[in-house]
Amino acid sequence: MxxxxxxxxxxxxxxxxxxxxxxxxxxxxxxxxxxxxxxxxxxxxxxxxxxxxxxxxxxxxxxxxxxxxxxxxxxxxxxxxxxxxxxxxxxxxxxxxxxxxxxxxxxxxxxxxxxxxxxxxxxxxxxxxxxxxxxxxxxxxxxxxxxxxxxxxxxxxxxxxxxxxxxxxxxxxxxxxxxxxxxxxxxxxxxxxxxxxxxxxxxxxxxxxxxxxxxxxxNASQISIAYTKGLLQHPGDTIEENHILDSRALKLTGSGADAAEGALAFKERRPPKFPDMLSKISSPWYPWWKIVDVRHRKAKL
Amino acid sequence: MxxxxxxxxxxxxxxxxxxxxxxxxxxxxxxxxxxxxxxxxxxxxxxxxxxxxxxxxxxxxxxxxxxxxxxxxxxxxxxxxxxxxxxxxxxxxxxxxxxxxxxxxxxxxxxxxxxxxxxxxxxxxxxxxxxxxxxxxxxxxxxxxxxxxxxxxxxxxxxxxxxxxxxxxxxxxxxxxxxxxxxxxxxxxxxxxxxxxxxxxxxxxxxxxxxxxxxxxxNASQISIAYTKGLLQHPGDTIEENHILDSRALKLTGSGADAAEGALAFKERRPPKFPDMLSKISSPWYPWWKIVDVRHRKAKL
Amino acid sequence: MxxxxxxxxxxxxxxxxxxxxxxxxxxxxxxxxxxxxxxxxxxxxxxxxxxxxxxxxxxxxxxxxxxxxxxxxxxxxxxxxxxxxxxxxxxxxxxxxxxxxxxxxxxxxxxxxxxxxxxxxxxxxxxxxxxxxxxxxxxxxxxxxxxxxxxxxxxxxxxxxxxxxxxxxxxxxxxxxxxxxxxxxxxxxxxxxxxxxxxxxxxxxxxxxxxxxxxxxxNASQISIAYTKGLLQHPGDTIEENHILDSRALKLTGSGADAAEGALAFKERRPPKFPDMLSKISSPWYPWWKIVDVRHRKAKL
The missing domain is CATH 3.90.226.10 (2-enoyl-CoA Hydratase; Chain A, domain 1)
Incomplete structure (x- = not known):
């Protein structure tokens, strides 16, 4: 961080x-x-x-x-x-x-x-x-x-x-x-x-x-935002591929501290206090898309 | 059926x-x-x-x-x-x-x-x-x-x-x-x-x-709906590929009993009675996209 | 022409x-x-x-x-x-x-x-x-x-x-x-x-x-229109690919006579008189997408 x-x-x-x-x-x-x-x-x-x-x-x-x-x-x-x-x-x-x-x-x-x-x-x-x-x-x-x-x-x-x-x-x-x-x-x-x-x-x-x-x-989880933006920008080519991607993301986010807090805060009718931080995302799967830096004039796709 | x-x-x-x-x-x-x-x-x-x-x-x-x-x-x-x-x-x-x-x-x-x-x-x-x-x-x-x-x-x-x-x-x-x-x-x-x-x-x-x-x-043909939904969901990557797909679909649907009835009913200004049923689609070309079942957790794309 | x-x-x-x-x-x-x-x-x-x-x-x-x-x-x-x-x-x-x-x-x-x-x-x-x-x-x-x-x-x-x-x-x-x-x-x-x-x-x-x-x-440049339509129809698969495409297009259009006239006319607060013609586009890179003619019934993608 x-x-x-x-x-x-x-x-x-x-x-x-x-x-x-x-x-x-x-x-x-x-x-x-x-x-x-x-x-x-x-x-x-x-x-x-x-x-x-x-x-x-x-x-x-x-x-x-x-x-x-x-x-x-x-x-x-x-x-x-x-x-x-x-x-x-x-x-x-x-x-x-x-x-x-x-x-x-x-x-x-x-x-x-x-x-x-x-x-x-x-x-x-x-x-x-x-x-x-x-x-x-x-x-x-x-x-x-x-x-x-x-x-x-x-x-x-x-x-x-x-x-x-x-x-x-x-x-x-x-x-x-x-x-x-x-x-x-x-x-x-x-x-x-x-x-x-x-x-x-x-x-x-x-x-x-x-x-x-x-x-x-x-009130929004940093992890939720990062995964949701990732899914919107890199959703897979078909509905089936998207299903596999959002299922895997859901397993990761849904098992995390922010999800536990989100559900508890909802149940207790109070604002959430999300503890997770983006730098702590632990799955090597994220990001699932290829990061390409093409800023330099000699960089290629 | x-x-x-x-x-x-x-x-x-x-x-x-x-x-x-x-x-x-x-x-x-x-x-x-x-x-x-x-x-x-x-x-x-x-x-x-x-x-x-x-x-x-x-x-x-x-x-x-x-x-x-x-x-x-x-x-x-x-x-x-x-x-x-x-x-x-x-x-x-x-x-x-x-x-x-x-x-x-x-x-x-x-x-x-x-x-x-x-x-x-x-x-x-x-x-x-x-x-x-x-x-x-x-x-x-x-x-x-x-x-x-x-x-x-x-x-x-x-x-x-x-x-x-x-x-x-x-x-x-x-x-x-x-x-x-x-x-x-x-x-x-x-x-x-x-x-x-x-x-x-x-x-x-x-x-x-x-x-x-x-x-x-x-008033809608079951065959027309199935082919149109197929084209909307699997339109091809380019306008040229879409042209080849919808042309082939049109040859199949346009030669069928529903198309004949659709044209006749329109000419006679009466509601159509479409005879075709989806289970009778006869071209092995349909569906033209790959059917993938990824519901099982071990299924792959 | x-x-x-x-x-x-x-x-x-x-x-x-x-x-x-x-x-x-x-x-x-x-x-x-x-x-x-x-x-x-x-x-x-x-x-x-x-x-x-x-x-x-x-x-x-x-x-x-x-x-x-x-x-x-x-x-x-x-x-x-x-x-x-x-x-x-x-x-x-x-x-x-x-x-x-x-x-x-x-x-x-x-x-x-x-x-x-x-x-x-x-x-x-x-x-x-x-x-x-x-x-x-x-x-x-x-x-x-x-x-x-x-x-x-x-x-x-x-x-x-x-x-x-x-x-x-x-x-x-x-x-x-x-x-x-x-x-x-x-x-x-x-x-x-x-x-x-x-x-x-x-x-x-x-x-x-x-x-x-x-x-x-x-008031619109023929070259600008052709490149912009090309980019809208063939934008690349990712934002990175699009960046490489529109950068290259911009180098070509931005170095041309229409761009010079466009900037000058804007500065002088008068309508532009664009001199370039589409047939004179000189980069072999344009078009950057594959032209496919599938009109004939035996043509393939």
Missing amino acids: AIVDYGALKLEAIIAVLDGGVLVITLNRAKQRNSYGGTLPTELIRTFDLADKDDRVRVIVMTAESDAPAYCSGADISKGWGGLFKPEDEVEGETAHRDTGGQVAMAIYNCRKITIAAVNGHAAGVGMTAMQLPFDLRFVWEGAKLVFPFVRRGINTEATSSYLLPRLVGHSRANSLLLTGATFSPTSPLISSLYHEIIPRREDVFPAALALANDLAS | AIVDYGALKLEAIIAVLDGGVLVITLNRAKQRNSYGGTLPTELIRTFDLADKDDRVRVIVMTAESDAPAYCSGADISKGWGGLFKPEDEVEGETAHRDTGGQVAMAIYNCRKITIAAVNGHAAGVGMTAMQLPFDLRFVWEGAKLVFPFVRRGINTEATSSYLLPRLVGHSRANSLLLTGATFSPTSPLISSLYHEIIPRREDVFPAALALANDLAS | AIVDYGALKLEAIIAVLDGGVLVITLNRAKQRNSYGGTLPTELIRTFDLADKDDRVRVIVMTAESDAPAYCSGADISKGWGGLFKPEDEVEGETAHRDTGGQVAMAIYNCRKITIAAVNGHAAGVGMTAMQLPFDLRFVWEGAKLVFPFVRRGINTEATSSYLLPRLVGHSRANSLLLTGATFSPTSPLISSLYHEIIPRREDVFPAALALANDLAS
Whole structure:
């Protein structure tokens, strides 16, 4: 178990504060309209990687200041798209590039804790993709302007959005969002199913997300969350394979201390106090899927 | 073709009555709040397995008494989760367990007849998963309290729900339901897409489901249903593979007596009387997917 | 680049007119209730195949005359289903048949331009499947009667609908639509998520679709659309594989002339004028998936 002093990480693009099992990440680039750039990608990857391993963290909420110009205004392209690429990309050709939006998305998606995006402002481009889609749950301000503008800017969908978005809302809605590049309100039927809750007032978005985060930090088992997220992301190819996977997971979780406490607390009509910690998962079977790290440009599947 | 006297099955946990092509299964554990336990799982598996083979059955409706405390209140965990496991599970280790919720879910999911759940009461845990998700269609009472409480009880999602739920409603909604463990009303946008119809009055849920069941028993071809369910569950990995599969299925169904009657009845503007029976499907190609029985703890994929 | 004179194609079942990057296909069988038959399938396949290769085409809109009896009334089965089959199908057995609905669906689905169906009338059977599901976006008249009647006619779902429909709207809605064979209004929650927009007045459906088509023809990059459609249809099996694919695509599109123009136009707050053409895609990596042509009855996967 890693003990992380998030305040000592010398983060600049984000502020990370752990309080009672909830790690709150606040985007700290309001002066740059919370654009995606600078050290933001590497700080996000580092923080989510650490939070995944830090047993004290049960839920992560990411948000912006509610009076910032945007939740995340996307990449800064005032100098063109060339800024996306590194010198070695140019030398080594088209296979060398690794999109940082995808790196961030994978760090969030693969985090075994509950992740919540509190989208309390406008969002564009990577602000819609990496900064929202890999999260488990999304809260949004009803007045936010939301846009996936890629086809109107001459590039393609990025940050693993062509994988995540159709899975989240189906291909009919994903097509409407990604292929038109139009701007949507959260209440549009084309995008509303992306969100756990749509909040009328901007300043109420983060408190609503935090309330659920605190509830889950107190009342949800870290082990249950990790196994359930694993099953949702790696369910097996058939119902039969899924049955074998969830049966084995159930034997492991159901024999643990959290399950005993969960049943007892339910019987006694009181909140549970789950004792288990994720770092103590003892079966070598978990994770049952192959862990692949493709972040480096020379890594292969 | 098996001729089954459902009344002679000596069922205790359920009542099964066949009338005019519709097999109605009524949960018969109101005194135990229709909890999932006792002989319920084995009786359900046995009944759905038989109904699959019984040519007289065209549609199956499962429901509860409309004045029962719940449609299905889930597993009884007053003595903890240990009751889930069999002695051999403990001896043979973590690979030996086979979740009975998954066994029931597979029996329903793999049944080749139309299956309808008439959820006329509250539902929790396995009452939401095995008792609802594997059905083709779900009717629900608007006043029902619905909850997938697993993460708040220290265990993981079971009964193949991590396979079925994201396929039914997408990962955005599945995350909201499974990872929060919150209680939902059927009209919540987070769960409403799970249901074919939401019915205001509790006592009207089963009649509405039965009306559709009778309609389909009279007017839908058993062969059409079996092939269409097969295609939906086993569509091929690509559009090209699906084209080859549905073309071959179409040649078989389109050359049959039901197709001739279907076209003639449509032309003559009268209800069809489909003569074919599922046990008479003659192509060795059907089923085109591999049948795997993993119910036994030593069975493998 | 193929220069196609659509007016010279001697089309009978459809009318095809290219105007400013938008190819409008109008079904021309109003006297036959726009039934699916005659030369319609082969003309559609030919036109979509050509439009895919014709760099002038950026968006394709398919519609019917707004006073026709139907958008597409489905196959004419007044003489039974036998008309579906060719003589060689009968001789060569059940593997020889290739459903023309699937052929049309694949031609539309695999077209690399934006495809829009403007469903300004009733639709049944293949009028719901091949004539709607493979399109990127669907507009519909609120008063349209929509039905997938297959199970009530004795045949199975066709035209790759068992592949496309669950992907578009999820299995819960797909089950309700395909297994009941009932008639739906576009505003029903069971089918509404299939549509980009539901239009109250019939005569307004095509103009609304055309307005979006003209917008996208002017303001969306042909290269962006082709790569984004490729990523949505062939996203890789895991998030890691998707990351590698969209990173490589991004290096290619982001280094191109359209991306430069997209960024510049955005900076200068003016509409873009994208110079690239799809026939000039130079990376041998594109397409990254295997192209399979299974249209011929002897073709294999």
